[in-house]
Amino acid sequence: MKGLKITDPSYELMDDHHGNSLIYRQHGFPCPLVRWHNHKEYELHLIIASSGKVFIGDYVGNFGPGSLFLTGPHLPHNWISQIEDGEVVEKRDMLVNFTDELLEAGNTVFSELRHLAPMLERAQYGIEFRGASTLDEASRLMHRIAETRGATRLGYFFIMLELLAECDDYQLLSGATSSQLGDDNHSDRTNLAVDYIFKHYMRELPLEEVAAHLGMKPTYFSRFFKRATGRCYVEFVNSLRISKSCELLLDNQKPVTDICFESGFNNLSNFNRRFQQLKGMTPSRYRYLVEQRLTEQNLAR
Numbered sequence: 001m002k003g004l005k006i007t008d009p010s011y012e013l014m015d016d017h018h019g020n021s022l023i024y025r026q027h028g029f030p031c032p033l034v035r036w037h038n039h040k041e042y043e044l045h046l047i048i049a050s051s052g053k054v055f056i057g058d059y060v061g062n063f064g065p066g067s068l069f070l071t072g073p074h075l076p077h078n079w080i081s082q083i084e085d086g087e088v089v090e091k092r093d094m095l096v097n098f099t100d101e102l103l104e105a106g107n108t109v110f111s112e113l114r115h116l117a118p119m120l121e122r123a124q125y126g127i128e129f130r131g132a133s134t135l136d137e138a139s140r141l142m143h144r145i146a147e148t149r150g151a152t153r154l155g156y157f158f159i160m161l162e163l164l165a166e167c168d169d170y171q172l173l174s175g176a177t178s179s180q181l182g183d184d185n186h187s188d189r190t191n192l193a194v195d196y197i198f199k200h201y202m203r204e205l206p207l208e209e210v211a212a213h214l215g216m217k218p219t220y221f222s223r224f225f226k227r228a229t230g231r232c233y234v235e236f237v238n239s240l241r242i243s244k245s246c247e248l249l250l251d252n253q254k255p256v257t258d259i260c261f262e263s264g265f266n267n268l269s270n271f272n273r274r275f276q277q278l279k280g281m282t283p284s285r286y287r288y289l290v291e292q293r294l295t296e297q298n299l300a301r
Helices: 100-109 111-125 132-147 150-165 184-200 207-214 218-229 233-248 256-262 268-279 283-300
Strands: 023-029 042-047 052-056 059-063 068-071 077-081 089-098 127-129 170-172
Touching (some): 042 077, 042 132, 059 233, 068 111, 068 132, 077 089, 089 132, 089 150, 100 111, 111 170, 127 132, 132 150, 184 207, 184 218, 184 233, 207 233, 218 233, 233 256, 233 268, 256 268, 256 283, 268 283
Antiparallel strands (some): 023 089, 042 089, 052 059, 068 127
């Protein structure tokens, strides 16, 4: 399995509006656009192919085909597919970027747009939308946006926003907003730290080891990491491990004990305690609910 890697986190200046209200993009993986970054635009992001890890603000989770996210302005984000060495995903993402200025200008003319405000406010934390029917319709609309231009594209975009604004099956992701996270002054060192953690989190990984890798004293690194990521070091590592365990729990034949150790925990009681803290339930209960949800989705189709 190819190792997880985030390249330089950076501010992305989108200078290709070309007079249009929206930016539509699609790309594969690997791709230069796949990196830890932020920008002033909102981003509506649909995954078409592959599975992997999503990082939005201080949130770490999983994604797969059909996953749909909305991130607010300046909220850092990245999606990293877990693929085999040499594998290439030709088309992984479909996404639309748009600005506050577009919606603010629209609000002065079209009062109907004002009901989008609560969803856009939530987007400062990042949103993952759920519900099979909503995701199916959103995918259809995203493809229509890709296929059209001009006012027709804009029309499909607003239909998409209205659909998502009315969706009550969603999850807020980051516990910190863009203004609460560290600035870009230390982004290179943050990236080095996070990259090292990604490579080694499935084994015992003391803070002192990562601090030494960056040439920092442990106490300074601890403060630095909390400011840059919004989480303390232990919380960040545990969130990665729990995210990995959620992925492994999809295999209902794999014992929970095996999943505990494969995720990087060194004993079952600690694994169960951390899982309960982050997910609000036991690993077995999580597995049961995921199986139940998948069954319901299959029946709905």
